[in-house]
Amino acid sequence: MANRAAICAVAQIPFESNLWQQRVQGMVFPVVKSIMEQTGVSFGGEKGIQNVVTCSDDVFDARTISDNGVTDEVGAHYQGEEKVAMDGVNAIAYALACILSGHDDVTMVVAHCKESQSEDRNMCTNLAFDPFYCRPVGLDYLNLAAMQARAYMDVSGITDKHLAKVVELSRKNAAENPLAIAREPVSAEEVMKSPMICDPIRDLHVYPVSDGAIAMLIANEDRCREFTDKPVWITGFGNCMDSYFPGDRNLASNFSLKRAAERAYIMAGVTNPEKEFDMAEVHSSYAYQLPMWCEGLGLCGEGNGGEWIDGGGMEKKNVNPSGGPLGGFPIMVGGLAGAAEAVLQLRGEAGKRQIYGAKKALAHGTTGAAGQHHAVMILENK
Amino acid sequence: MSEYYGTTVEDIFKTQNKRFRAEGSEGVDAVFAYDVQGEGGGRWKLTIKDGACATEKLDSDDFGEYSVKITVDAETFVGVTIGKIDGTEAFTAGKLKVDGQIPLMMELPKLFTKYAPPGKEVTAADILATSESRFQPENAEGLDITVGYNLAGDGGGQWTAVIKDGTCKLEEGLRDNLTVCNIVKAKDFVDLMLGKLDPIVAFGAGRLRLVGDMEIAQRLPKIFSKFKSNASEPVEELIMLKKIISVDMKYSTGPTMGKFLNGLKEKKILANVCPKCGRKQLPPRECCAVCRCDVDEFVEVGPEGIVTYCDIIYYASPDPLTGETRETPYGALFVLLDGCKDREALWHLLKKEDLVDVKRGDRVRPVWVENPTGSVYDIIYFEKVR
Incomplete structure (x- = not known):
């Protein structure tokens, strides 16, 4: 049994808001091809990939069993294939389990989502709720997020001004990321003038409609050097699910995120999250979520989000150097995009965005409405 | 008349007009012919027109003109109607044949409310017949007693439960020197056993009399487990929401x-x-x-x-x-x-x-x-x- 697993390669297509010229399959194959070209990995036989872990969503793909539409493109023809219908960080965790159990020694994770395919992504996320009560009253990810934003702002001292700064800084980072969508800088003033779409969430607080695919190759310690001389080790993982019915939740509490982080930190031996990470990619699809998730992750003091932003916490802690979801990460793919950025940073391949000497990174992904489920992963290059 | 699942084909068609939903019949002008074969079968014709339904029992196999004809054996027909048999499965297995405008079959749930078979009333004798199976020997250790039931009125009678050496036997008639005797109207007894009548209230009002060893009388609910009725109890309405999930999609080629x-x-x-x-x-x-x-x-x-x-x-x-x-x-x-x-x-x-x-x-x-x-x-x- 192997005792460590490493991410050996990452591939991503440039994300777009309306990738009308490709169907989902055409979006997926280039990233799989890139992994094969980068690493020379093969499929089947004793040395090849025997099982592919995919990540996608049925409703966004508008078909049932969304994974079997892309089996040819992900290389799963005549191989094993398993789908994780949650944020992509969980797909890495599934691959980690395949490796640590000894069942596989090399596997690939492939995630895709084409949000632009639907008339309106809020119509898709409305279907995440139960048909008897929550759907008819109009819940979707956006308006439950607004409810959470209000609840969080009341306890954390976060203001409209803070949120504007989060967007300004995220866009500044995204401008340096050639794979991001929203790369034009915006000023905090512009953000504060953007239309209120779901109080207190403004138009520019919301991540852009995003299409894209990502693939990663993951191998055990014995074999990872066949594929790379710069393996990035997965040293910690934890996840946690909060209640399904919104009324059962304390929306401002970060309950499930704290649990997820605690498990990941124990596994990775992290004792002081505020100091130990060189960078973090947090899955903040709405501006308020960036300070809120950072509080839950212990990257800043609890209830301190506002002060932390004012004091330059986001820059000092290198939060979302890729620009994060506010630069454009598709749902499902989001946490995986953050993890991909962490891998590039830990390998020293992040170009203009490179954080010098980065050794330990945190990647976070969330699934469900208003952070119902959180997954936290620790990545290290030593 | 042959009964299946506690009801008959005739019963079902008798309620057909009553179960008709005019509001679900808009634009429907159709004749449903039913050839229900085997014991308890027959031929019926339902004519749906202008928001009304006419049910007719036929004497011959001449159905005249019809929109759709259903040929099925009596047992399958009753089973499908009351939901004991899956209609699609019966259709696939060839037990239910449909001829003519098949899509009209999809209209049936809108045209008629569901048929509910008549519930059977449980009797005092039914309940007492389960005494031996409801007997709890661990709660009757060392007892050597006789429990009498003297039940008056319709469905009444006299019985004795003899409890000895950890066993229970039910006999007809009342023994002499009963340890304790329940004296109550048969109808009240049934209600008591079904939990519809509170024993304290019945006792207080004199509708239930207990004669003999009161200590044993108080132990009876432990000596016998609770009676559970198999008869169909009226259940609260379960609601089915009909919704179309629809999100417009643009599939790129x-x-x-x-x-x-x-x-x-x-x-x-x-x-x-x-x-x-x-x-x-x-x-x-x-x-x-x-x-x-x-x-x-x-x-x-x-x-x-x-x-x-x-x-x-x-x-x-x-x-x-x-x-x-x-x-x-x-x-x-x-x-x-x-x-x-x-x-x-x-x-x-x-x-x-x-x-x-x-x-x-x-x-x-x-x-x-x-x-x-x-x-x-x-x-x-x-x-x-x-």
Whole structure:
């Protein structure tokens, strides 16, 4: 049994808001091809990939069993294939389990989502709720997020001004990321003038409609050097699910995120999250979520989000150097995009965005409405 | 009259007019003919017109004109009606045959409320007959007693439960020197046992009298477990929400599928060819699944070809959004177009007139619409080359 697993390669297509010229399959194959070209990995036989872990969503793909539409493109023809219908960080965790159990020694994770395919992504996320009560009253990810934003702002001292700064800084980072969508800088003033779409969430607080695919190759310690001389080790993982019915939740509490982080930190031996990470990619699809998730992750003091932003916490802690979801990460793919950025940073391949000497990174992904489920992963290059 | 699942075919049709829902019958003008065969069967005709329903029992097998005819045995009919048998399964298994306008069957749940079989009333004798099975020996250790039931009125009678050496036996009649005796009207006894009448209230009002050892009387609820009725109790209404899940979607074809569909516009069938293994893909896809490489080269194949598989569909699923059903029976086929080999088949529909004699190996050709638009339906169907 192997005792460590490493991410050996990452591939991503440039994300777009309306990738009308490709169907989902055409979006997926280039990233799989890139992994094969980068690493020379093969499929089947004793040395090849025997099982592919995919990540996608049925409703966004508008078909049932969304994974079997892309089996040819992900290389799963005549191989094993398993789908994780949650944020992509969980797909890495599934691959980690395949490796640590000894069942596989090399596997690939492939995630895709084409949000632009639907008339309106809020119509898709409305279907995440139960048909008897929550759907008819109009819940979707956006308006439950607004409810959470209000609840969080009341306890954390976060203001409209803070949120504007989060967007300004995220866009500044995204401008340096050639794979991001929203790369034009915006000023905090512009953000504060953007239309209120779901109080207190403004138009520019919301991540852009995003299409894209990502693939990663993951191998055990014995074999990872066949594929790379710069393996990035997965040293910690934890996840946690909060209640399904919104009324059962304390929306401002970060309950499930704290649990997820605690498990990941124990596994990775992290004792002081505020100091130990060189960078973090947090899955903040709405501006308020960036300070809120950072509080839950212990990257800043609890209830301190506002002060932390004012004091330059986001820059000092290198939060979302890729620009994060506010630069454009598709749902499902989001946490995986953050993890991909962490891998590039830990390998020293992040170009203009490179954080010098980065050794330990945190990647976070969330699934469900208003952070119902959180997954936290620790990545290290030593 | 034969009974199935506690009710009869006759019972069901008797309630038909009462269960009719005028509000669900808008635009329906149809005659449903039922030929219910076997013991307890018969023939009925339901005429639905102008928001009214007329139910008629026929003496002969002359149904006259009908829109749809259902032929089924009595047991299956009752089973399906009360939900003990799955209608689709019965249909697939050939136990329920439908002739005529099959889609009308889908209207039935809207036209009639569900049939509820009459509930059977449980009697005092029914309840007491379960005494031995409800006896709890662990709560009757060391007891040597007799418990009498003196029940007056309709459904009443006299019984004695004899409890000794950890066993219980029920006898008819009352023994002498009973340890304790329940004196109560049979109807009240049933209500007490079903939990509809509170024992304290009944005792206080003098409707239940207990004579003898009161200590034993108080232990009776432990000596016998609670009676559970099998009869259908009226249940609270369960609600079914009918909703259409609908989100408008824009499916991009991408360059590969786009090229194939554009080919159809010119009445050409295009396959793409893997540069490594030479395998053709029809319809074309972005990559070769086997070689995991890009596939950019296209060749025209067909238009004629050879049937490799074919079958006949008798029951077509309705389109999920329009509810429209393809006309049945229709034929489907796999065709190996000229220029293709092995497993490079395309699949499409077969001309209805060819259903009678189509077989594997037959030569077929596509029949095109007059003005193709770049859709799968530019080919109406394939027909046999004769």
